[in-house]
Amino acid sequence: MMELLLSTLRLSTPLIFAAMGGFLCERSGVATICLEGVLLTSAWAAATVTYLTHSPYLGAIAALIVGGFTMFIHAFLTVKAKADQIISGVVVNLIAAGMTPLLTKLLFGSPTNTKAIPISERFSSTTLTVVACLLPFTLYALVYRTGLGLRLLAAGDGPEALETSGVSSQKVRLWAMSLAGMVIGLGGVYLSTAHASQFTRDMTAGRGYIALTALIFGKWRPIPTFVSCLFFGLADALQIQLQSNPIFGHTFPVQALQAFPYIVTLLVLVGFIGNAKPPLAIGK
Secondary structure (H helix, E strand, C coil): CHHHHHHHHHHHHHHHHHHHHHHHHHHCCCCCCCHHHHHHHHHHHHHHHHHHHCCHHHHHHHHHHHHHHHHHHHHHHHHHCCCCHHHHHHHHHHHHHHHHHHHHHHHHCCCCECCCCCHHHCCCHHHHHHHHHHHHHHHHHHHHHCHHHHHHHHHHHCHHHHHHCCCCHHHHHHHHHHHHHHHHHHHHHHHHHCCCCCCECCCCCCHHHHHHHHHHHCCCCHHHHHHHHHHHHHHHHHHHHHHHCCECCECCCHHHHHCHHHHHHHHHHHHHCCCCCCCCCCCC
16 A cells, blocks of 8 residues: 555656646646646756756756746747647647657667666655645645735736736736746656656656646646646556556456556546636636
8 A cells, every 4th residue: 555655646746747837827827738748848858968967956957947948938829929829739749749859869869768867866756756745735825825826816817907907917927837837847857867767758658638637627726636636646556556466366458557547537537627617818
């Protein structure tokens, strides 16, 4: 049981960072289907800079910068250029999926993975997991207990009222999305320099979309979203344990077990998305 709990926490960590970043964006009124792309670019930056500089801290800083920049692309397209938010998110995901193997090929000679990072230079997975578990409560205090947070909520629910009071909803959305990109960047740091020892092509494996589902399941609130991330982490941990532990003497195909977390995601979307009410100005 303890092993399952620890595995759940480890597998939930990148989901929590991505979902909390999505919370900041969507609460400010911008749809973020691009969580997958931001996770991917920040994971690449963390692994690459850590390997080249032999410093996990410089790798983490690079991931925060690249994650923020990737999200800023989405912010520019949606807030400034007024592009459709879903299409913009898909564009960011496609850019990330194409650019990361290209840059990996240029720097390391292979499009599939970066060089392995020695264990002494990797980031502490325990530290990042603790940060991830504290983050939802910190964001709750920031968003619901400060004037800055209330402006963020107003940008997502009533931007006209925010403009009337003399505050630019565009500026609020821009800073919220930049902060969100850095939060998601911590998820990338975890994936490539703590949970693993290198960046591999498409290593996010749909975690950005699962995090978005957790955000919807949590009704765009940080603490329920955190619990949702733990639920999806548990589903992932269970499929790993079931691969080595037969059920009633029967083993299941590995491919079927690996699909289990995604099947759970689909069931949650079908069962709950109709009951979830997003911020009023999202997508507008």
